[in-house]
Amino acid sequence: MTAPGQDRPAVVVIGASRGIGKAIADVAARDGAPVVLVARSAETLATAADDIRKAGGEAYTLSLDLLAENAAGGVDDFLSANGLFCDVLVNSAGFGLRGGAAVLPLEEQLGLVDLNIRALTELTLRLLPGMVARRRGGVINLGSVASFTPGPYMALYYASKGFVRSFSEALHQELRRTGVTVTCVAPGPVATEFLSTSGANRVALFKILPKLEPGYVAERAWRGFKAGRRLVIPGLSAKLTILLATLVPSAIMLPLIGRLQRRSKDPCPCGSGRSYTACCGARGSSRDISTQSG
Ligand SMILES: NC(=O)c1ccc[n+]([C@@H]2O[C@H](COP(=O)([O-])OP(=O)(O)OC[C@H]3O[C@@H](n4cnc5c(N)ncnc54)[C@H](OP(=O)(O)O)[C@@H]3O)[C@@H](O)[C@H]2O)c1
Numbered sequence: 001m002t003a004p005g006q007d008r009p010a011v012v013v014i015g016a017s018r019g020i021g022k023a024i025a026d027v028a029a030r031d032g033a034p035v036v037l038v039a040r041s042a043e044t045l046a047t048a049a050d051d052i053r054k055a056g057g058e059a060y061t062l063s064l065d066l067l068a069e070n071a072a073g074g075v076d077d078f079l080s081a082n083g084l085f086c087d088v089l090v091n092s093a094g095f096g097l098r099g100g101a102a103v104l105p106l107e108e109q110l111g112l113v114d115l116n117i118r119a120l121t122e123l124t125l126r127l128l129p130g131m132v133a134r135r136r137g138g139v140i141n142l143g144s145v146a147s148f149t150p151g152p153y154m155a156l157y158y159a160s161k162g163f164v165r166s167f168s169e170a171l172h173q174e175l176r177r178t179g180v181t182v183t184c185v186a187p188g189p190v191a192t193e194f195l196s197t198s199g200a201n202r203v204a205l206f207k208i209l210p211k212l213e214p215g216y217v218a219e220r221a222w223r224g225f226k227a228g229r230r231l232v233i234p235g236l237s238a239k240l241t242i243l244l245a246t247l248v249p250s251a252i253m254l255p256l257i258g259r260l261q262r263r264s265k266d267p268c269p270c271g272s273g274r275s276y277t278a279c280c281g282a283r284g285s286s287r288d289i290s291t292q293s294g
Contacts, residue, residue, distance in 0.1 A: 091164075093120075183231070268280050
């Protein structure tokens with residue numbers, strides 16, 4: 001433990017055991033920063049930390065479930081116990097759920113809100129005042145191209161990313177001239193476990209769109225943050241997707257996304273227990289919700 005005031009700056013990566021978070025931790029460590037890797041799985045965290053140490057970096061691991069009570073307080077305690085302070089916070093823990101909001105399990109959907117929104121917000125708000133007082137550092141929040149439009153059949157995921165982008169961009173503006181940067185990163189599909197755990201890899205939209213490598217997204221995110229950018233959109237396909245999402249009217253965009261994110265065998269959102277195509281989606285059905293807009 002170091003004397004008070006002697007603590008060293010660290011990059012704290014939430015969701016660092018794999019995927020984009022792990023890749024950002026690798027890039028930050030290569031840049032010379034001690035990194036604190038946070039996620040639930042102790043084993044995968046240990047492997048990620050070993051990779052960083054083998055490459056000459058300094059890594060600490062904290063196994064923590066962000067959905068547990070006072071998890072954010074656990075991050076503070078860990079930093080103090082190791083003579084570190086959070087110079088840069090990277091919020092990369094998050095998950096998606098695909099399916100009709102009316103039929104997906106309520107607890108899982110509220111868990112998504114707790115992780116993608118509440119945990120990210122609490123960590124950001126807890127750690128920002130210290131950054132502002134020191135007039136350095138900042139936050140990298142993982143948004144998504146999904147933050148630019150509502151997303152039928154992944155409704156809560158898209159909405160959570162809309163929150164992340166709005167919150168991050170507003171903070172960026174508020175903190176101009178304080179020496180603190182808040183950057184939102186908005187990638188399209190990235191080749192990580194997210195695509196299978198969310199079920200996104202089973203629908204047409206995610207099959208059509210090209211997948212980026214996590215290392216590429218991480219390099220862009222870190223470089224953009226260091227340059228003080230408000231929003232980082234890695235890759236041409238993500239930029240084009242966002243352009244489309246902002247130019248095409250919702251009356252066209254929402255049925256299109258709904259169609260591309262729905263599977264014919266999905267349970268019907270009306271709760272009948274039958275498949276969508278055999279129920280409300282049947283041709284000529286008076287309950288054909290796929291053509292409703294607004
Ligand atoms: N992959 C994509 O296509 C894509 C596209 C756009 C945006 N994003 C966003 O980018 C971020 C990272 O996604 P990814 O693709 O890297 O996903 P991923 O490969 O599934 O990694 C998610 C990370 O979050 C951790 N995590 C999950 N639940 C947690 C909890 N309750 N407490 C603590 N840690 C938890 C996981 O580790 P443990 O399981 O060990 O806890 C893992 O380290 C997410 O916010 C995602 O929405 C992803």
